[in-house]
Amino acid sequence: MGGWGRRTSFALALAVCSGTATAGGQLLATGGLTQLEGSAGGGIVPWAVLAGYGTAEQVGGTAFITHANLADYQLNAAGAAVTFGNRLELSAARQVLTQSRGEAPLDNPLQQDIIGAKLRVAGDLVYTAVPQIAVGIQHKRNRGDDIGETLGAERMDDWDAYVAVSRLFLGAAFGRNVLLNATVRGTRGNELGLLGFGGPENDSRELQLEGSAALFLDRRTAIGYEYRAKPDNLGLGESDWHDVFIAYFPNKSLGVAAALTDLGRIGGLSGQKGLYLSAQGSF
Helix, strand or coil, rough: CCCCHHHHHHHHHHHHHHHHCCCCCCCCCCCCCCCCCCCEECCCCCCCCCCCCCCCCCCEEEEEEEEEEEEEEEEEEEEEEECCCCCEEEEEEEEEEEEEECCCCCCCCCEEEEEEEEEEECCCCCCCCEEEEEEEEEEECCCCCCCCCCCCCCEEEEEEEEEEEEEEEEEECEEEEHHHHEEEEEECHHHHCCECCCCCCCCCEEEEEEEEEEECCCCCCCEEEEEECCCCCCCCCCCCEEEEEEEEEEECCCCEEEEEEEEEEEEEEEECEEEEEEEEECC
8 A cells, every 4th residue: 555545544543533532522613624734724724723622621633534636636635633722733744646637747646744733822713702813833845756846946845834813603694603714824835835835936935815714504514615825936827726615513523524626727737626525533
């Protein structure tokens, strides 16, 4: 079994273990899902929420797997996160981008390891006048083909930093709960870092806006939209990302999501739309 297969099996095992653990004391779905880089949030955007359901006296966490099937590529991710005292989240994830159609310019998969940390610095998602605010950092190490350097990337490992603000408004829309999140990220990653960092067009970190909005149809089901701005350091017309998602939390041990994604232009190939699927075990 290849490296991706081993890591996927490991993440699934963690998810099973998480599902058998006693769930924490927070409200259902308030830990969100896990985004592509391993942090708690939506599919493509980290939120100010922390992984799992642990309270101030507990440890919580998640394990996840994600698959996105695009026009010319497949993007897979797997990893896990743990939260201490509803204050500090530590996460690790592996991303793999592979060619799925003959037009994609990849001889080998592009792989990236991400180690993250997120600190809740103020507020609460539900219970305080101040929304929940968190700061985070993600160190990324590109382990794939050197196509990023061939295209002009200045380096193959780097870090992103972000500030996220999240709020759950109870009964805000016809009696249904609404979650809003805004994230500002400093980055010079090309396609999240899968094509390296920096390039001939720019080699400085730029501030990029990310956002999410979700409407809870009931306490277990939410629909929503996400947006993520991205820099164009390589001059390839790198696109901002969008998705429309539905998430379902049957209990505190499991969360699943499906999304229609529009990732625009990747590696010079436009029209990268497709289906995104993700599952996580939580405790």
